[in-house]
Amino acid sequence: MVKRVVVGAHYGARDWLVQRVSAVVMAVYIVVLAGYELWQPYHNYDTWTALFSSQWMRSFSLLFLLGLFYHAWIGVRDIVMDYVKPTVVRLFIHVGTVLVLVLYGIWSVQILWGM
Amino acid sequence: MKFRIYRYNPETDAAPCMQDYELDVAPEGLMLLDALLLLKEQDDTLSLRKSCREGVCGSDAMNINGRNGLACITPLASLKQPVELRPLPGLPVIRDLIVDMTQFFKQYHSIRPYLINNDPPPETERLQSPAQRAHLNGLYECILCGCCSTSCPSFWWNPDKFVGPAGLLQAYRFIADTRDQATSERLDDLEDPYRLFRCHTIMNCVDVCPKELNPTEAIGHIKDMMIKRMV
Numbered sequence: 001m002v003k004r005v006v007v008g009a010h011y012g013a014r015d016w017l018v019q020r021v022s023a024v025v026m027a028v029y030i031v032v033l034a035g036y037e038l039w040q041p042y043h044n045y046d047t048w049t050a051l052f053s054s055q056w057m058r059s060f061s062l063l064f065l066l067g068l069f070y071h072a073w074i075g076v077r078d079i080v081m082d083y084v085k086p087t088v089v090r091l092f093i094h095v096g097t098v099l100v101l102v103l104y105g106i107w108s109v110q111i112l113w114g115m
Numbered sequence: 116m117k118f119r120i121y122r123y124n125p126e127t128d129a130a131p132c133m134q135d136y137e138l139d140v141a142p143e144g145l146m147l148l149d150a151l152l153l154l155k156e157q158d159d160t161l162s163l164r165k166s167c168r169e170g171v172c173g174s175d176a177m178n179i180n181g182r183n184g185l186a187c188i189t190p191l192a193s194l195k196q197p198v199e200l201r202p203l204p205g206l207p208v209i210r211d212l213i214v215d216m217t218q219f220f221k222q223y224h225s226i227r228p229y230l231i232n233n234d235p236p237p238e239t240e241r242l243q244s245p246a247q248r249a250h251l252n253g254l255y256e257c258i259l260c261g262c263c264s265t266s267c268p269s270f271w272w273n274p275d276k277f278v279g280p281a282g283l284l285q286a287y288r289f290i291a292d293t294r295d296q297a298t299s300e301r302l303d304d305l306e307d308p309y310r311l312f313r314c315h316t317i318m319n320c321v322d323v324c325p326k327e328l329n330p331t332e333a334i335g336h337i338k339d340m341m342i343k344r345m346v
């Protein structure tokens with residue numbers, strides 16, 4: 001019997017890099033937002049709307065959210081790799097996670113540009 | 116001194132259990148392995164591996180008070196009592212403190228732990244400069260005791276797919292070797308979400324290595340080389 005080892009998917013480094021880059025994007029966004037909070041601590045509906053009405057802030061927020069979703073995808077996939085062994089269950093969780101994250105992406109655009 | 120030792124004989128025991136032992140010795144100047152051999156005189160069914168008794172062969176790796184290490188170079192006086200001894204975690208137990216290291220060595224073999232060089236062999240040796248040779252320091256000293264890989268959760272969950280810190284340290288030992296010509300193939304072989312990238316840099320391997328080597332750093336160098344050739 002030939003004992004095959006099914007490895008060699010050739011996308012390890014790319015995902016690893018994307019996870020790092022998305023982490024940096026998220027960190028920068030959080031620092032910028034926290035900095036804004038410190039600079040302008042009092043908020044009401046009007047100030048929030050003013051902040052998110054600029055295309056720049058909307059785009060930066062979308063970049064943050066997309067980074068978060070891709071980051072989450074790799075993280076969830078890694079957890080599933082460790083703890084979920086049956087292929088069917090794993091595939092189900094993978095597909096479910098991807099669909100939910102894509103939906104979140106669409107929803108994010110609606111929220112950011114629908115305000 | 117008090118000891119609690121994991122006992123299991125799959126042929127006769129339904130389940131493993133911890134057995135208490137007492138030894139009347141002064142711990143100063145003794146290593147844990149000395150104590151274990153004295154205990155084995157008391158109870159010759161107690162099974163363990165040992166060979167060189169000086170931290171070179173890596174046979175007597177075990178889990179000592181919750182931490183992987185070599186019994187032969189662990190001073191008895193440094194241990195809290197009762198000294199709790201278990202086999203290396205994550206590997207099948209053959210008996211008592213003896214584990215089946217097949218999976219560990221399979222991963223080691225998978226990285227092709229030998230020089231690959233297709234040039235005709237020179238008259239004398241394949242030479243390296245002192246600086247090139249210095250790159251191998253901290254890599255070649257591994258004794259394959261298995262302390263690092265068996266303290267790595269990623270290796271516990273995926274011992275068949277994740278190479279583990281010991282194997283990856285050796286992989287880098289050959290990737291870093293200027294006499295080796297298979298660098299790209301070696302990187303190809305590890306470019307996979309499992310084989311290398313199950314490492315999440317928790318550094319348990321560095322923490323336990325009895326030879327004070329740094330597999331995490333070697334894994335980082337492999338990642339760097341992959342990124343370098345990718346971008």
